[in-house]
Amino acid sequence: MSDHVTVTIDGRKLEVPAGELLIEAAQEHGTYIPRFCWHPRMKPVGMCRMCLVELETPRGPAIVTACTTPVSDGMVVHTRNETVQRMQEGVLEFLLINHPLDCPVCDRGGECPLQDHVMAYGPGESRFVEEKRHFEKPIPISELVLLDRERCILCARCTRFSEEISGDPLIEFTDRGNGVHIATFPDLPFSSYFSGNTVQICPVGALTATAYRFRARPWDLEAVESTCMHCTAGDRINLQASHNEVVRILGVDVEPTNQGWLSDRCRFGFQYVGSPDRLTVPLIRDAEQGHTEVTWSEALDLAATRIGEVLAGSGGQSVAVLGGARLTNEDAYALSKFARVVLGTNHVDAQMDDGLDPQFLAATVDRALISDLDSAKAILVWGPDLKEEHPTLYLRVRRAAQELGAALVVVHPRRTGLDDRATHKLTYRPGEGADLLTELVAGSGRASQARQALAEGPVVGLVGRTGYGEDPRLAEAVAAFVRTLPDARILPLARRANIYGALDMGLAPTLLPGRVSVGGEGARSIAEAWGGLAEHPGLDTRGILEAAAAGDIEVLFLVGADPLRDVPDGALARRALERVPFVVAIDQFLTDSSRLADVVFCADGFAEKEGTVTNLEGRVQKVNRIVPGPGQTRPDWSILDDLARRLGVELGFGSAEAISKEIADVAPAYRGVTWDRLDWEERDGIVVPDGGEAPLRFVPADTPGTRAGGDLVLHLARVMYDDGVTVRHSPSLAGLAPGAAVHLHPDDAARLGLASAETARVVTEQGEATLPIRLDDTLHRGVVYVPFNQPGMPPLGPGPAVTVTPA
Amino acid sequence: MTDQLRVITRRMVEHPADSHTLARYEATGGYRQARRALDMGRDELVELVKESGLLGRGGAAFPAGLKWSFLAPARPAYLVVNADESEPGTFKDRQLLERDPHQLVEGMIIAAVANEVHHAFVYVRGEYPKPARRLQRAVDEAYTAGYLGEGIFGSDYDLEVTVHLGAGAYICGEETALINSLEGRRGEPRLKPPYFPAAKGLYMMPTIVNNVETVSNLPHILEMGPEAYKALGHEADTGSFLFSVSGHVNRPGNYELPHGLTWRELIYDVAGGIRDGNELKTWIPGGASAPWFVPSDHLDLPITKDATAKAGSMLGSGAVVVMDDTTCVVRAAERIVRFFAHESCGQCTPCREGTTWLEMILRRIESGAGREVDVDLLLEVGGNISVGLAWPPRMTTICPLGPSAVSPIISITKYFKDEVLAHIHGNGCPLRGAQR
Numbered sequence A: 001m002s003d004h005v006t007v008t009i010d011g012r013k014l015e016v017p018a019g020e021l022l023i024e025a026a027q028e029h030g031t032y033i034p035r036f037c038w039h040p041r042m043k044p045v046g047m048c049r050m051c052l053v054e055l056e057t058p059r060g061p062a063i064v065t066a067c068t069t070p071v072s073d074g075m076v077v078h079t080r081n082e083t084v085q086r087m088q089e090g091v092l093e094f095l096l097i098n099h100p101l102d103c104p105v106c107d108r109g110g111e112c113p114l115q116d117h118v119m120a121y122g123p124g125e126s127r128f129v130e131e132k133r134h135f136e137k138p139i140p141i142s143e144l145v146l147l148d149r150e151r152c153i154l155c156a157r158c159t160r161f162s163e164e165i166s167g168d169p170l171i172e173f174t175d176r177g178n179g180v181h182i183a184t185f186p187d188l189p190f191s192s193y194f195s196g197n198t199v200q201i202c203p204v205g206a207l208t209a210t211a212y213r214f215r216a217r218p219w220d221l222e223a224v225e226s227t228c229m230h231c232t233a234g235d236r237i238n239l240q241a242s243h244n245e246v247v248r249i250l251g252v253d254v255e256p257t258n259q260g261w262l263s264d265r266c267r268f269g270f271q272y273v274g275s276p277d278r279l280t281v282p283l284i285r286d287a288e289q290g291h292t293e294v295t296w297s298e299a300l301d302l303a304a305t306r307i308g309e310v311l312a313g314s315g316g317q318s319v320a321v322l323g324g325a326r327l328t329n330e331d332a333y334a335l336s337k338f339a340r341v342v343l344g345t346n347h348v349d350a351q352m353d354d355g356l357d358p359q360f361l362a363a364t365v366d367r368a369l370i371s372d373l374d375s376a377k378a379i380l381v382w383g384p385d386l387k388e389e390h391p392t393l394y395l396r397v398r399r400a401a402q403e404l405g406a407a408l409v410v411v412h413p414r415r416t417g418l419d420d421r422a423t424h425k426l427t428y429r430p431g432e433g434a435d436l437l438t439e440l441v442a443g444s445g446r447a448s449q450a451r452q453a454l455a456e457g458p459v460v461g462l463v464g465r466t467g468y469g470e471d472p473r474l475a476e477a478v479a480a481f482v483r484t485l486p487d488a489r490i491l492p493l494a495r496r497a498n499i500y501g502a503l504d505m506g507l508a509p510t511l512l513p514g515r516v517s518v519g520g521e522g523a524r525s526i527a528e529a530w531g532g533l534a535e536h537p538g539l540d541t542r543g544i545l546e547a548a549a550a551g552d553i554e555v556l557f558l559v560g561a562d563p564l565r566d567v568p569d570g571a572l573a574r575r576a577l578e579r580v581p582f583v584v585a586i587d588q589f590l591t592d593s594s595r596l597a598d599v600v601f602c603a604d605g606f607a608e609k610e611g612t613v614t615n616l617e618g619r620v621q622k623v624n625r626i627v628p629g630p631g632q633t634r635p636d637w638s639i640l641d642d643l644a645r646r647l648g649v650e651l652g653f654g655s656a657e658a659i660s661k662e663i664a665d666v667a668p669a670y671r672g673v674t675w676d677r678l679d680w681e682e683r684d685g686i687v688v689p690d691g692g693e694a695p696l697r698f699v700p701a702d703t704p705g706t707r708a709g710g711d712l713v714l715h716l717a718r719v720m721y722d723d724g725v726t727v728r729h730s731p732s733l734a735g736l737a738p739g740a741a742v743h744l745h746p747d748d749a750a751r752l753g754l755a756s757a758e759t760a761r762v763v764t765e766q767g768e769a770t771l772p773i774r775l776d777d778t779l780h781r782g783v784v785y786v787p788f789n790q791p792g793m794p795p796l797g798p799g800p801a802v803t804v805t806p807a
Numbered sequence B: 001m002t003d004q005l006r007v008i009t010r011r012m013v014e015h016p017a018d019s020h021t022l023a024r025y026e027a028t029g030g031y032r033q034a035r036r037a038l039d040m041g042r043d044e045l046v047e048l049v050k051e052s053g054l055l056g057r058g059g060a061a062f063p064a065g066l067k068w069s070f071l072a073p074a075r076p077a078y079l080v081v082n083a084d085e086s087e088p089g090t091f092k093d094r095q096l097l098e099r100d101p102h103q104l105v106e107g108m109i110i111a112a113v114a115n116e117v118h119h120a121f122v123y124v125r126g127e128y129p130k131p132a133r134r135l136q137r138a139v140d141e142a143y144t145a146g147y148l149g150e151g152i153f154g155s156d157y158d159l160e161v162t163v164h165l166g167a168g169a170y171i172c173g174e175e176t177a178l179i180n181s182l183e184g185r186r187g188e189p190r191l192k193p194p195y196f197p198a199a200k201g202l203y204m205m206p207t208i209v210n211n212v213e214t215v216s217n218l219p220h221i222l223e224m225g226p227e228a229y230k231a232l233g234h235e236a237d238t239g240s241f242l243f244s245v246s247g248h249v250n251r252p253g254n255y256e257l258p259h260g261l262t263w264r265e266l267i268y269d270v271a272g273g274i275r276d277g278n279e280l281k282t283w284i285p286g287g288a289s290a291p292w293f294v295p296s297d298h299l300d301l302p303i304t305k306d307a308t309a310k311a312g313s314m315l316g317s318g319a320v321v322v323m324d325d326t327t328c329v330v331r332a333a334e335r336i337v338r339f340f341a342h343e344s345c346g347q348c349t350p351c352r353e354g355t356t357w358l359e360m361i362l363r364r365i366e367s368g369a370g371r372e373v374d375v376d377l378l379l380e381v382g383g384n385i386s387v388g389l390a391w392p393p394r395m396t397t398i399c400p401l402g403p404s405a406v407s408p409i410i411s412i413t414k415y416f417k418d419e420v421l422a423h424i425h426g427n428g429c430p431l432r433g434a435q436r
Helices: A022-028 A082-097 A113-121 A157-165 A196-201 A264-268 A296-313 A329-343 A358-362 A391-402 A433-442 A445-453 A473-482 A499-504 A523-530 A541-549 A570-579 A636-646 A656-666 A675-679 A746-751 B010-014 B022-027 B032-040 B042-052 B064-069 B092-099 B101-114 B129-144 B175-182 B212-232 B263-270 B305-310 B329-343 B349-366 B373-383 B407-415 B417-425
Strands: A004-009 A012-017 A052-057 A060-065 A075-078 A145-147 A171-174 A181-184 A207-209 A222-227 A236-242 A245-251 A283-286 A290-293 A319-323 A378-382 A407-411 A424-426 A459-463 A488-492 A555-559 A582-587 A599-602 A611-614 A619-623 A713-717 A742-744 A759-764 A768-775 A783-787 A802-806 B077-083 B117-124 B160-165 B207-211 B241-247 B253-257 B280-284 B319-324
Touching (some): A082 A113, A082 B349, A145 A196, A157 A171, A157 A391, A196 A245, A283 A296, A329 A555, A329 A611, A391 A407, A407 A445, B032 B042, B032 B212, B064 B207, B077 B212, B092 B101, B101 B117, B241 B263, B263 B280, B329 B349, B349 B417
Parallel strands (some): A378 A459, A582 A599, A713 A783
Antiparallel strands (some): A171 A181, A759 A802
């Protein structure tokens, strides 16, 4: 056992892995050594001195910190002898002399490591009769986090997190000795996308979150493990509620996905669940009075009648379904079956014109696991700015490059969050990606060094669209290139909630559940199971909207979909929705789009229902219910089931769990995935096999590239905080959207006569807006960057041709 | 009267007007040893310094040659001269920097060659603007003369020297905190292990950190040879030693002496005895961190590293602080503890919280608000920083700063408990009025 050593801990001889830290080795064998500053996901600093232990050495007993001492063979350790106990009491007494004993009003009270350690290891009383240290408190260090410097025990967890993990060191110790405290830099708030993690790992109540502060006592909380649905990484969360209201989300440390970390969007973006603006009763709209509240029966009857008329007249080809990415797999499956069987249509799309081929997202072969990043020698990110769209994936890539030595090549039209850790960064004009790819493939020109960095495997390629101005086929061509690299695996990137689950359930015009192709071999058995399938070729979101705008769609379902906001060409979406005679919305809020719906069904949402979701690896995990939906909301599957019955079809849905069993029967990739296994033995999820019936093997399209005619090209891309419905209705986050603006390279601004202008007129084929100018010298020349869906911004459309003139 | 030695202080004593200039330095034999060192190479130089028995002069008295031999093989390696002399009562490096900076530069060249260093740094205490200016001028002169920079002395050896001024933090005299500070980080000591400078020092590369006085000795060791150098000293304490004597003596100052004389000789002969005919009450033998000595127990002890350690204290960096019988020991201890509390970097809980707490208790006793239990409390709080109040300290902290603050506590409760209790029972200092 050369990789193991023998140590004696408190008289017990143990075999432990060589090189492991004493604090970990002891814990794995049942000896908990108290600690504050040590955190398993960060480097040890040995500052708090709580984990002091005594070693027997040839030169007599030695005092060491267990968090900084690797085990070595023959080591004899005492963790609870008299010396150690005295030191533990000493450290705790020291920590308490200046710590306010305001536990009754402290968020941490009841789940506070300091409290617990004092109980277990501390002295019974304090001998400190002097005045405690005072600071002004609490001070907001960002919009989301408040700092109480009197409670702080200076463990450096938060500062280390911001430096080692999130890479935005905006908080630091200042002053010295007894006056040391955490501070932000002058005029620079702690505006990290990951600030909430510091609140979670703070061992006292020094850092508190505006969203949770004074909202609950920990012992009153109900909690359940679940999966975040803000982005597609499948981050494990602990969902906590008090009095039927979600009050807090904590990250769960699981190795395959988020390793305990969450973005602030995930952590604080639960507030929309309890928003007073939630829909609580069904609505129908009439021309004079707008929306009025009705009973479920009235709403369902009206919808069934109108749909029945259309189906009887024009058939399923004039019915379309948009959305579904916000649903669980079970609800998505129900919607897929409802569309194909009841509505008889293949005009179904959960991707809101995000542009990528559903086969690319769902059926990529050689699909990577997130954990493959840890062992990668090289990583290529050619897609969205991970920090904005896939925040926890950004942390994992950052760690791989910063701590694990992976080469990192980032390709994007402007600065990304990973640039400071990228070994190679290439910028380019959207539309000219194919030229750059040609160079990268050949290892020529400005891509030659980046190509060399990718020469040694294993390589992981994270591939998606950099923005809406980019030709969607480019991602497939990039993926094809990645597949030529040694030991390469690919993570296809799309950000929309449960989009991978929705596609796997067939919410795409070309796909049926289990990545079976419409019209393909496997479709026959699904048709058999379902008792029939729509046959006509389906339209994608853009096709549906264009058909609707042309008057060819008579019934449009919006399922958690707000095309006016969600699709890049919002103007087209408005023309479409205004033209469709009958719009049915299943939603949680009245959005710009569902305001135009004739019937609005109120649905249960996240935290209100049980089910499964699938992340970008193909990992299926549970989401769980912790609160009831407001008012009369119902799960989507049950709304569809009722509607189907009124239309004369029995879908046979009894419960979400029953649907999950049907999925396992019908969808080949999901065989064997059951709630039971996910609840018990596979809590980290089950990765379904990659590929599909017609796996995308990446035959790259011939030099894709829709080059814009003019000299400027639009780069329309998402940022973390926008005017989407979940952010807008989460008060903690709503104010964080950066706002509408047009970003120009200073040289371009000068050329356009905008060097000192404050606003500019931005015009595309699909829209126009007057926007404040921000100069950004990280932009590739000729690229005009506009963040997508910011509050108060009219839809600009995807471009890519754009003109920018003085306002 | 004990004769002083004239080794590293010879030039400044014999040529007080211009001992800091290159002209004077070279006229008195300077830079010959640096040239010789270039022909010797690492192994020979390390062996030579080992043979000389040179002990580090920064306080820990670690054998300098041994330290050099620990240098890890990775390159580049760095040399950092610790000129952050900040211990209360210590003022020897200041004179070496101010009055014989070329001696240091030549020592640095020798140390650099011995450790295959091509970039050396001097970290000068922030409150030493004049010494820093003098040193910078000397470095500039050496560059102009071709003794530093590319191809020094016409050889193919390159050596850059950077003089860096600190920002006023005692903790930056701790070698790993100094390295952090030099890198632009907070001046906080690093964990040892793994960050032993000889393995992972400046910019995580092998680094030798030597004190100004240590390095200033190198040209002399080369010049006179290790045997002659050893013969200057006393047994294990080789060479000469700079004592900074301050406090209530008639002739405070820096004295270059061999080890081995007694404290009585140092205080009464060398430093001229106690001022105003007062009685000697106590003295600190080796800087503010060291436990105190008292006349009844220690006056006739020989001043050697071993004898001092055996008596429960240390010679440290040679700062001897003498206190006469007008001194209130509570106030003196409070002043020292306050220094350490103020200079704590704040990393380790026991040091950050404990030193300030000790200061508060002492201030309370001094002001007359002490309680009987405070004597035990001082010792127990001290015991939570320095386990068992042992010497050398068993630290609950990363570096020795916190335990240093416990030394005066141990000293006053051991030798002057009655005086401490008199403060408590008499509502304040019994010596009030006697002090000056």
